[in-house]
Amino acid sequence: MNNLLSHARRARGLLLPALLVAAWEVASHQGASQAYAFVPLSVIGQGLTELIRNGDLLISTLASLQRTCIGLLIGVIAGLLVGAAMALSAIAERLLAPLYHMLRQVPILGLIPLIALWFGSQEGAKLLIVSLAAFYPMTLNTFEGFTHIDRRYREVARVLEWNTWQVFTQVLLPGALRSIANGILHALAFAWVSSVGSELFLSTGSGLGNLMMNAEAGARMEIVVIGVVCIGLMGYAMNQLFSRLTRHLLRWRDI
Amino acid sequence: MNASLDQRWLASTSHSPGALQIRELSKHYLLDGQPMEVLKGIDLRVKPGEFVSIVGASGCGKSSLLRLIAGLESDYSGDMQLDGKAITTTSLERGIVFQDHRLFPWKTVAQNIAIALKRSPLTRQEKALRVAEHIRLVNLQGFENAYPHQLSGGMAQRAAIARALITQPKLLLLDEPFGALDALTRISMQRELQRIWVQHRSTMIMVTHDVEEALYLGDRVIVMDARPGRIKYEIDVDLPHPRERHAPRLQELKEILLTELAGSDADK
Numbered sequence: 001m002n003n004l005l006s007h008a009r010r011a012r013g014l015l016l017p018a019l020l021v022a023a024w025e026v027a028s029h030q031g032a033s034q035a036y037a038f039v040p041l042s043v044i045g046q047g048l049t050e051l052i053r054n055g056d057l058l059i060s061t062l063a064s065l066q067r068t069c070i071g072l073l074i075g076v077i078a079g080l081l082v083g084a085a086m087a088l089s090a091i092a093e094r095l096l097a098p099l100y101h102m103l104r105q106v107p108i109l110g111l112i113p114l115i116a117l118w119f120g121s122q123e124g125a126k127l128l129i130v131s132l133a134a135f136y137p138m139t140l141n142t143f144e145g146f147t148h149i150d151r152r153y154r155e156v157a158r159v160l161e162w163n164t165w166q167v168f169t170q171v172l173l174p175g176a177l178r179s180i181a182n183g184i185l186h187a188l189a190f191a192w193v194s195s196v197g198s199e200l201f202l203s204t205g206s207g208l209g210n211l212m213m214n215a216e217a218g219a220r221m222e223i224v225v226i227g228v229v230c231i232g233l234m235g236y237a238m239n240q241l242f243s244r245l246t247r248h249l250l251r252w253r254d255i
Numbered sequence: 256m257n258a259s260l261d262q263r264w265l266a267s268t269s270h271s272p273g274a275l276q277i278r279e280l281s282k283h284y285l286l287d288g289q290p291m292e293v294l295k296g297i298d299l300r301v302k303p304g305e306f307v308s309i310v311g312a313s314g315c316g317k318s319s320l321l322r323l324i325a326g327l328e329s330d331y332s333g334d335m336q337l338d339g340k341a342i343t344t345t346s347l348e349r350g351i352v353f354q355d356h357r358l359f360p361w362k363t364v365a366q367n368i369a370i371a372l373k374r375s376p377l378t379r380q381e382k383a384l385r386v387a388e389h390i391r392l393v394n395l396q397g398f399e400n401a402y403p404h405q406l407s408g409g410m411a412q413r414a415a416i417a418r419a420l421i422t423q424p425k426l427l428l429l430d431e432p433f434g435a436l437d438a439l440t441r442i443s444m445q446r447e448l449q450r451i452w453v454q455h456r457s458t459m460i461m462v463t464h465d466v467e468e469a470l471y472l473g474d475r476v477i478v479m480d481a482r483p484g485r486i487k488y489e490i491d492v493d494l495p496h497p498r499e500r501h502a503p504r505l506q507e508l509k510e511i512l513l514t515e516l517a518g519s520d521a522d523k
Binding site: 152153155156158159160161162166170171174175177252 | 325326327345346347349350351353355357359360361362370371373374402404422
């Protein structure tokens, strides 16, 4: 009985998606034009089998994923450095903060034409877009983390006569870790979205975005739908994975 | 057996003196551009190994005095010396226990205590040994790997005391160390601190607003008055340690002290 209940509780999150799929299927049976806009599930199923057989889905997903990971890495490292510098050095803050806060207001999409002009539409340009998307939230959260360190812990460090490095590794870094993890979580989401987004705008190379663009050109709406679902599922999976990892690493927290 | 080991270890390392001499100490803050006197003309001598309690109403500057001795505040006028050396900044010779335990939440009890030895030249084994000794000293065996949020208030404060003592300071400053604890825990912590002090014999200065606590632990109790903070009255507690909490002599002294403290209220 209890088992049944816990299964039911876990399945609650699937209720809305299931309803959505059902509504979709109903809509697809309301005439030919509807069947184009809302591809019947059976057609989507066929498309999926095809994509899995010829390896397109795997190759596209891996390409998008790889770009996300590399861009995320660059963005996170740069964000950590800039965020920490702005928080810990008044000079760095005065120097960097205005430019950072100004640039951050511009949507990445708005930068794509310029980036394409300067760097072309190859992988490098896409990586730059992904890195930037990850960099903004990372910098902001790192900055927040380092500026909100409890003064009382710094006093303990003073009493114990720690040097700057010890203060950094023993007080500042662990104190900012929660915020930093939050930053990575945001950066991950932005990196994934902008990785696929960059493919939609710069249509060379491979990736889920390219797959969808090509499918649209060939009027294969079922593949577009598969692309959308795939992007959503992958993003969700990465988010869950990282949240769990964070919770494990920060288990000393009183929550 | 453990107790004798503790005794030997501690005895071998804490025979250093810890004489504090404060002359004409004054301190003021700027409040809206106006100087506000926090402490005025404090004169205080503390003998090595002595336990001095400081009581007073809130705002009498007793915590400021302690922070000055710890070296956490500067810009004072007057003279402060520990064993003849002027106090200018923080030093491992002066340990402090705050009212809030201030353990690092991301470290376990053992790590929180060991972390105080960061600047120590001891080898890894010596440090581990000393951490174990101090965990035993404050009766936290079995909680070495607990995180601060898993501890009760009293246990966390014990860990904080161990962290402050492990560097073997000549002088230990206690800033209302049991102020945030419930009454029962406070009484047992006072007994613990008395035992630790008898065992450790370093100089201790404790700020509190609990008169009973001040008398139970102190060789001497100093009453401070507010605006500006100054020493108003001093009383010697001529009873040997360890003490009986309900000793008639402590009751008598308590009456005297309360009268002194109430007098300072009536002045206002």
